[in-house]
Amino acid sequence: GQQVMQIPQYQHVQEGEDFTTYCNSSTTLSNIQWYKQRPGGHPVFLIQLVKSGEVKKQKRLTFQFGEAKKNSSLHITATQTTDVGTYFCAGPPWESGGYQKVTFGTGTKLQVIP
């Protein structure tokens, strides 16, 4: 079945440093979604990318969807302590038409040291 891996699993950064997490799917995706889970909380939707090669920005966060629609990345510029949490990518396989099953990545846990 479909597998979605994220690297790294954990990342500690000094406040102000940049951070990147990478997401790789074993199958082509209809779209890719990113979620953030704060400690003790539940995943909250950040953004969705649909087109091949798409890049979207949200303030200090930059999201990319690969040309082959099998990988994605999230880059945070100048991290802040409010960025602490676990970041998940998620995507339905292409053949599902994006309607049903969504597989989540393994997540990257970000710790920001003040």
Place this chain on the structure above:
Amino acid sequence: DVKVTQSSRYLVKRTGEKVFLECVQDMDHENMFWYRQDPGLGLRLIYFSYDVKMKEKGDIPEGYSVSREKKERFSLILESASTNQTSMYLCASRPPLAEQFFGPGTRLTVL
């Protein structure tokens, strides 16, 4: 405002007990999901449903069953709880092609 609620935040059960986890959404979403979350393993899909009375197995359905008798309610059932089912259980709902909305989660401990 979108809302997904789960019946309990914390639950402690004994091995062999039958456990019901309830999830209710008020957004009229077709799709509902049950995940379990364990450290280092991310969110793993147990079951999902795309309509009333419809269900499909996710990646780890063994030891679980589900019920969806009404559109707004999706129940996860552990027929005979075991210690390896101690985990955080997250319910989510979504309309087609859109993002998922998660409930607060139920932390289940099986003794």
